[in-house]
Amino acid sequence: MTICKGCGAVLQNEYPDQAGYTPRLDAEYCRRCFRLIHYDDLTVSMRTGIDPDMVLNEIAARDALVLWVVDLFDFEAGMIPGLTRKIGDKDIIMVCSKRDILPDTLSHEKIARFVFARLKELGIRIKGLIMTSKDNDGIREVKDAVNMLRNGRDVIVIGRANAGKSTLLNHLAGEEILASSRYPGTTLALNKIEIDGVTYIDTPGIEIENSLLMQVNEADLKTILPFTTIKPQIFQLRGDQSFAVGGLFRLDLRGCDHATCVWYIGSRLNLHRSKASAADDLWEKHYGKLFSPVPVNNAFRTMTIRKDLDKMDVVVDGLGWASISGQVGTITTKAPEHVNVTFRKAML
Ligand SMILES: Nc1nc2c(ncn2[C@@H]2O[C@H](COP(=O)(O)OP(=O)(O)OP(=O)(O)O)[C@@H](O)[C@H]2O)c(=O)[nH]1
Ligand SMILES: [Mg+2]
Known part of the structure; x- marks a missing residue:
């Protein structure tokens, strides 16, 4: 029994779509690892x-x-x-x-x-x-x-x-x-x-399983994951505002006064800001087009909380977070079903 040096799977030459496949059993790496290492190319998910x-x-x-x-x-x-x-x-x-x-x-x-x-x-x-x-x-x-x-x-x-x-x-x-x-x-x-x-x-x-990374097409990981230092994107909030991160996540902030929202997400993602009152229509109109990528099953869950900490982060597993300070009444999140959204005292 030989083990692939890259992933630890037992090498086998019978099932090309399964772990450990290699046409030659005397290879050091399975085909998937060989291609990942040399071509950054995923053959078997x-x-x-x-x-x-x-x-x-x-x-x-x-x-x-x-x-x-x-x-x-x-x-x-x-x-x-x-x-x-x-x-x-x-x-x-x-x-x-x-x-x-x-x-x-x-x-x-x-x-x-x-x-x-x-x-x-x-x-x-x-x-x-x-x-x-x-x-x-x-x-x-x-x-x-x-x-x-x-x-x-x-x-x-x-x-x-x-x-x-x-x-x-x-x-x-x-x-x-x-x-x-x-x-x-x-x-x-x-x-x-x-x-x-x-x-x-x-x-x-x-x-x-509760990460956004598991709810999107593998091809979209390039857009979602940050590869270099994230640049915080800072917004002063004048009135009630909504943010859409592609078609992956929405954050609606109501009851805002002298408030600030700072986003820490990968720079390849599109972040759209609008008035909260227009956000549903815009989402409807642009979802899957201007607002992309989108999750694979297109099912979402919304949640509303009162902002109760001075400076708090809304964290979406796999995506990043938004840090909210100043006066904000309620925070409404819309995230793909099964993706964890947590609220914590600000990290930074
Ligand atoms: N920028 C940056 N990227 C990193 C760092 N460490 C790992 N990565 C990237 O994170 C991704 C995952 O790295 P892996 O080493 O495959 O992670 P793993 O924990 O072994 O993942 P599994 O085998 O799937 O459990 C790759 O794209 C790495 O290049 C780091 O310190 N900085
Ligand atoms: Mg690993």
Whole structure:
């Protein structure tokens, strides 16, 4: 039995549309990983990560140091339900990836304060926090922390699909060995890799079924995911206003006075502002045309809350967030069905 070096799937030469397919069984990579690595081309869609309970049980059964990778841009989606109950007694180092996506005007200290406050609220204890970015920042610190806390154990890398686990391991290895891609569900099985004499275990991402990333066509991920530092888009609100992010999300703000709304979303997305009173008609008229991309099943859910914090974020898993300050009466969201929308004290 040979394993694909990129995703951990068992290599097979019988079923081209299934995991691990390669025409030649003596290959190092399955065809999907080979094409992802060399051509950024997805031949087989593997959208669903594995079931959280299964991964967490697998981790709970091993005596390993845990590196928990959380995408800083998609922080709320990175919080794994049941983590404390299942593996709360493990030594966990949290690696906050994609630091480069957040503006650099934002200090490390401020981000760390936000992360520790959220972890306290969620009752999660960690041994250390390290921020990494696509330019290898933080990699030395991860190695040092692993050496300090490992005590001879293996190191298991966990996190939500698309968090950046395989990318982190490639950075630690200093070469592109594992397959990484913007498509959630790249790694398909536990996959061991030796780096500096330490055994690391890459894992498939824990599923993100309530993320927008799972509710759109794979071709639209290019538009939705930010690849470089996000530029906050700032709006002063004069009267009641509505925002449409393509045909993916709508935010209506009513009872506004001296209020500000700042968007933190990928720069390829179209953000349209209008008067709240005109928003329904505009949505009807432009949905799927000017207002695109749209979710695959075209089903939405709306929610209205009163703004009760001084400065609050409306977070949409997989999309980004809007930060609202000043006087606003009510906030109405319209998001694809099953996509998590959360309200939190402002991150920045
Ligand atoms: N800008 C930026 N992009 C990153 C960083 N880390 C990972 N990415 C990108 O995030 C996407 C997902 O990375 P992967 O390493 O495949 O994520 P994963 O956690 O292994 O995903 P699964 O195997 O699907 O669970 C890829 O497009 C990476 O290039 C980072 O620090 N900065
Ligand atoms: Mg992976």
